Amino acid sequence: MQQATWDGPDDPKNPYNWSSTKKVSIGIVIGLGSLVTLLTASVTAAALGDISRDLGLDAATAQISFSVYFLGLAFGPFPIAAISETNGRRNIWIISSLWFILWNALCPVGYSKDLMLAGRFCKRDSQNSLAS
Numbered sequence: 001m002q003q004a005t006w007d008g009p010d011d012p013k014n015p016y017n018w019s020s021t022k023k024v025s026i027g028i029v030i031g032l033g034s035l036v037t038l039l040t041a042s043v044t045a046a047a048l049g050d051i052s053r054d055l056g057l058d059a060a061t062a063q064i065s066f067s068v069y070f071l072g073l074a075f076g077p078f079p080i081a082a083i084s085e086t087n088g089r090r091n092i093w094i095i096s097s098l099w100f101i102l103w104n105a106l107c108p109v110g111y112s113k114d115l116m117l118a119g120r121f122c123k124r125d126s127q128n129s130l131a132s
Contacts, residue, residue, distance in 0.1 A: 033097060
């Protein structure tokens with residue numbers, strides 16, 4: 001198990017020694033990253049009727065695409081949190097955010113129910129598990 005150690009009480013890598021601006025900036029970035037999870041779920045729920053109409057899906061299939069997003073959201077953080085504990089949270093958070101953006105960008109441009117289901121599952125947001 002790795003532990004965070006500092007070179008002394010004045011080590012600039014120690015979060016207690018960061019400037020208030022840096023602490024607030026990091027807090028805002030992490031907070032906005034976590035807010036994306038809520039916004040994505042809310043926007044998708046509101047647009048579910050339009051999604052089903054645009055893709056020619058019945059209501060049940062449209063609901064499955066929405067539910068699959070929550071499955072990815074529920075199960076995605078477990079392996080990602082374990083990886084972030086061993087490899088560091090910053091890089092994993094950045095990679096997870098890019099992965100989220102990639103699948104989020106593919107969902108509206110792909111007029112296919114298969115792409116929508118895959119996009120919803122792969123688009124899980126692991127940032128909540130990394131922030132804790």
